[in-house]
Amino acid sequence: xxxxxxxxxxxxxxxxxxxxxxHTDNYSLLNREAVGAEGTFYYDSQISIExxxxxxSLNGQTLLQEDPITGQAINEISYQINxxxxxxxxxxxxxxxxxxxxxxxxTPIESFSDIHYNFVSGSGVxxxxxxxxxxxxxxxxxxxxxxVFTDYDYFLNGQKVYSGVGVGVSIGTDADFIPLxxxxxxxxGVVTAENKTGFKYSAYKKRFKSDSITGENPDVFGSGFIExxxxxxxxxxxELQSNYLELxxxxxxxxxxVNSLIxxxxxxxxxxxxxxxxxIIL
Numbered sequence: 202x203x204x205x206x207x208x209x210x211x212x213x214x215x216x217x218x219x220x221x222x223x224h225t226d227n228y229s230l231l232n233r234e235a236v237g238a239e240g241t242f243y244y245d246s247q248i249s250i251e252x253x254x255x256x257x258s259l260n261g262q263t264l265l266q267e268d269p270i271t272g273q274a275i276n277e278i279s280y281q282i283n284x285x286x287x288x289x290x291x292x293x294x295x296x297x298x299x300x301x302x303x304x305x306x307x308t309p310i311e312s313f314s315d316i317h318y319n320f321v322s323g324s325g326v327x328x329x330x331x332x333x334x335x336x337x338x339x340x341x342x343x344x345x346x347x348x349v350f351t352d353y354d355y356f357l358n359g360q361k362v363y364s365g366v367g368v369g370v371s372i373g374t375d376a377d378f379i380p381l382x383x384x385x386x387x388x389x390g391v392v393t394a395e396n397k398t399g400f401k402y403s404a405y406k407k408r409f410k411s412d413s414i415t416g417e418n419p420d421v422f423g424s425g426f427i428e429x430x431x432x433x434x435x436x437x438x439x440e441l442q443s444n445y446l447e448l449x450x451x452x453x454x455x456x457x458x459v460n461s462l463i464x465x466x467x468x469x470x471x472x473x474x475x476x477x478x479x480x481i482i483l
Contacts, residue, residue: 202419202436203363203366203416203417203434203435203436203437204415204417204418204419204433204434204435205361205413205414205415205433205434205435206414206415206431206432206434207411207412207413207431207432208412208413208431209227209231209408209410209427209431209432210224210227210411210427210430211410211411211412211413212410212412215410215427220465221464221465221471222464224409224410226465227430228429229248230248230320231319231320231429232317232319232429232430232432232442233245233317233319233320234317235257235302235317238312240310240311240312240314241301242301242302242310242316243297243300243301243302244289244300244302244318245300246296246299246300248320253289253291253320254320254321255318255320255321256321256325257287257316257317257318257319258316258317259286259308259310259316260314261315261438261440262358262359262360262438263356263359263360263403263439264285264286264308264359265284265285265286265327265356265359265401265403266286266287266288266289266325267283267284267285267286267287267288268282268288269281269282269288269290269303270282270283282305284327284401285305285327286304286305286307286308287302287305287308289301290303315441317439317441319432321405321406325403325404325406326340326341326344326345327340327401328340328403330397330398330400330402331397331398333381333382333390333397334379334380334381334382334383334390334392334402335371335379335380335381336402337355337380337403337404338378338379338380340404341353341404345406347376349376349378350364350370350378350380352406352407353404353407354404354405354407355367355368355402355403355404356402356404356405356437357391357392357400357402357437358399358400358401359401359403361434361437361438361439362382362391362437363415366415367437368380368381368382368390369381380402380404382400382402383397419435428447429442429447431447433445
């Protein structure tokens with residue numbers, strides 16, 4: 202079994218507070234559940250973010266969002282996607298349509314499906330099938346510009362893969378990297394000449410101040426985290442938060458006379474207060 206925890210604000214300098222200055226005011230953006238019935242699902246369109254970009258999982262499989270190609274039909278606008286798994290409509294349409302998730306015909310959506318999502322900054326990218334992953338680098342550069350291998354989380358047919366277990370770097374780890382899913386020198390890939398047409402490669406840019414811990418042990422020791430800000434994968438499949446426990450006190454020592462910054466928002470108004478407290482638990 203391969204276990205992978207993607208911890209947002211997984212930084213030793215960040216506490217469990219909700220702070221605008223520390224970029225930890227993101228509770229509302231993560232691990233959200235899509236609601237719906239009879240195969241029609243909706244996301245929370247009231248969340249105030251600039252772009253409607255999602256990292257969405259369907260029964261544990263991570264799906265890729267694509268901006269649809271639009272056309273004009275009789276008394277309506279037509280929508281089409283080519284390589285993605287789902288899309289949303291952003292035109293001036295009624296609120297219910299604006300909050301709806303639209304899936305490709307090949308996406309196995311059912312009325313009883315579990316759909317969870319994170320709002321993410323920027324878009325995921327996808328590469329065409331038929332090679333060993335080289336085309337994914339072209340897609341990454343087109344979407345994000347110059348990058349390094351460790352800037353991204355990688356997926357193979359919607360399942361998360363890891364450096365050394367399913368994906369490697371064919372040319373170092375600098376800006377000349379090529380994600381390689383084939384078995385080669387120093388690369389433990391799973392794609393072969395016989396099955397390479399059956400895979401779709403995708404990548405998501407990692408969230409700011411996130412950390413990943415991968416291993417064969419399901420428990421994470423020695424690394425702090427903030428509850429409900431972790432995406433947890435087992436063998437590449439995204440797990441529901443109800444399937445695991447997050448137990449971490451964060452208490453290591455008590456100090457007195459510590460200067461602290463308290464910030465947040467109340468009813469849409471931001472505030473920040475610099476104060477000195479008698480004691481604080483770290």
